[in-house]
Amino acid sequence: MQIMRGRYAPVALYHSAFKAVPVELQSHLHNIRPEVLFDQMRYLRDHFDIVPLDHFLTVKRAFRLAAITFDDGYKSVHEHAFPILKELKIPFAIFINGATLQKRLFWRDKVRLIVNHQLISEFESQAKSTKKIPGLSFYRYTKDLKNNSVRVHEEIDQFLAAQKITSSLKNHCMEDTSEFIRSPLITYGNHSHDHYLLASLTEEQQRDQIYRTHSLLQSISGIKVSKFFSIPFGGLRSFNESTVQILKSLDYKGILLSRNHLNFGFRNLNGLRVVERFMPDDEPMSVNLDRILGRDQQRNLSDLEIMAMP
Ligand SMILES: [Zn+2]
Missing domain, CATH: 1.10.720 (Transcription Termination Factor Rho, Rna-binding Domain; Chain A, Domain 1)
Structure with a gap:
C-alpha cells in the first residue's frame, strides 16, 4: 500500500468545520472537527506534496501530489480550519455559493x-x-x-x-464580502450562486447561477480566484453539456467532482480538466485513503473514466 500511496493524487473535499455541529444542521452534514482535521492534514503533509488546487491544471501526472478543498463557504472554515492550515502552511481552496452573501439561506x-x-x-x-x-x-x-x-x-x-x-435557521455560510481572507494560502472559487442541481435547470438558469458568483468573485480585490468550478453535488449527472459550454465561455479551465475517487492521472472533458475528490470521515487519513484506494482498485477501470456526457 505504501508504494501505491505515491501513485495517485488525493484531493480532499470538506464542508463545515464545526467543533460541535449546531442542532438544526444535524442531518446529512459532512463536518470535520478541527482536531480531526489537524491530524489528517499533518498526515497528508508528511506523505504528499500539498499543492494549490490550480496546480492540477498544468500537471499531467498525479504522483505524490494532493490538494485540499472546502465547499459551500461555511464560516466555520475561516474560523476553525484556517488557523490549522496556516499553522501547517497548507494551501487550500474554498468554493462559495454567492447566494449566502446576499443573506439567502443555503x-x-x-x-x-x-x-x-x-x-x-x-x-x-x-x-x-x-x-x-x-x-x-x-x-x-x-x-x-x-x-x-x-x-x-x-x-x-x-x-x-x-x-x-x-x-x-441561521446562515452558517459566508454572509458578507468582508469575510474573505486575503492569504497566500487561500484560493476562492465558484460553486454557483444557489447550489442548485445544474442539470435540472434551463440553460439560461444555469448561466445565471454560474455568472453571478463568477462576477462576485471578480469584484473582490486582493483574493486569489480558482480557474476550477466546483460542480454542486459533484456527480456526472449533476451537470451537462450546457454547463461545460458556459464554463468555457467564462474561461474556466477545470471542474471538480465529488464522487469519492482519487486521481490516478488527469483527463479533460471537452477541454476542461476533471479533478475527482473524496470526502474524508473522522477516521485517520491513512484509513480513509486505504478505503478509497481499495474501492477504486476494485472498480472496473472504465468506471473511473468519463465515458460519455450524461
Ligand atoms: Zn456543495
Missing part, C-alpha cells in the same frame, strides 16, 4: 431543517411541483434531476414561511 440547510423538524410528510402533502420519487428519500429526491431546483426551493420557502420556523 437551500440544502432548509431541506435539513424540514428533516430535523419531522415535517417531511407535511411538506409532501402540500407540495405541488416538487415530485416525490419512489425509492428516494426526501433528502435525495429534492436534489434529483427530475425536480428543477429553482421550483423546489420556491416551494420549500413557501412551506417554511407558513410554518414560521425559518427563524430557527
